[in-house]
Amino acid sequence: MNTVKQIHEVLKAFDPLFEHFYTWLAGQYDSGYGGFYYAASSKEVPEFQPDIESTGQAVHILGNSRLLQQMPAAIQQQIIAFFQQRQTPEGYFYDPHNAMRNIERMVGRAIMYSCTSLKALGAKPLYPLPGSNKNSAVLPEHLKSLTALKTWLDERPWDFAWMAGDNIQATGVYLRAMPPTESGKYIESICNYLLEHQDPQTGLWGEGRPYVRISGAFKLALFYRDLGKPMPQAERIYQSLLDTLHHDVSEDMCWTRNPMDLLLVLQKQLGRVSETELLDILTITYNNLKQYQKPDGGFSRHVQASLVTPNNVPLGKGLVEGDMNASTQALRIRMLAHQVADQLGNINMNYLEQYTRGFYEKIL
Secondary structure: OOHHHHHHHHHHHHHHHHOOHHHHHHOOEEOOOOEEOOEHHHHHOOOOOOOHHHHHHHHHHHHHOOOOOOOOHHHHHHHHHHHHOOEOOOOOEOOOOOOHHHOHHHHHHHHHHHHHHHHHOOOOOOOOOOOOOOOHHHOOHHHOOHHHHHHHHHOOOOOOHHHHHHHHHHHHHHHHHOOHHHHHHHHHHHHHHHHHHOOOOOOOOOOOOHHHHHHHHHHHHHHHHHOOOOOOOHHHHHHHHHHHHHHOOOOOHHHHHHHHHHHHHHHHHHOOOOHHHHHHHHHHHHHHHHHHEOOOOOEOOOOOOOOOOOEOEOOOOOOOOOEHHHHHHHHHHHHHHHHHHHHHOOOOOOOOHHHHOOHHHHHO
């Protein structure tokens, strides 16, 4: 079998992993809240409620499954209300049942998830976003002066590159909301800082095991992409990505997804990936992904079980079950596999219609 045929066979192998996925997803919805729980066991604990990130991730899944167009109007309005009710007049979005409002990166992520979801559902935030012309006074402190920004960048957890990159990517939501005349100087300052601190040998930033550094580069790839800027030293980053896939072990669903999203950004800059390398990447990715599939049809953040705290606040019980954070990444990995393979031509991704039929009947 030639390499191209082998690539097509690997792509087909992803589909059966999602046979019971949409039944699991439907079970996470709560019509009383209009949102999605992180995991099935989260519904059993009074202090857990459907949260912004899990609901945003569910909307992302529905969009990538072509299910938004089929969404009943009643459910659409429930989910729109879920996000709008969580926005304050200052423009921020907060979960009412946990401490995410006290965690800077979570606040930025909540704006991103809420606004993206509302747009996908044909709605808008009720109030202007922080940093916009109508709401510039409520920006976070590190975006009120270049000196404060430099201090903030120095204080990022560069010993754990993934988190440092995530902090910078999350702050992009404010930069995109700001008028270009204001945001430009901050964007330039961040980009110059990253150039100065990039490892000239690997193209990576910060410290940590290979998957941690690649995950940091992935977060920064999203930052550059959203600003329409190329990643510096893309070829070196690509070689580091290949080395990581071959020599480190995936122990977190993110470590399977992050290289694929990073690869898509790099591929657009560097052009075609060799067919041999592409087959290698897709085979490793498929073998890693199937480790996270759980008996309930969802996927978990860790190989053994779900993660209690996927992003700074507890959302689940850490059981052997699917969780929303990992499951949205699992479907995205399948989509990314098709996208990076599209350089071959004739890559026709189906949208798992054989598994999505009757999805909303399961909710109703």
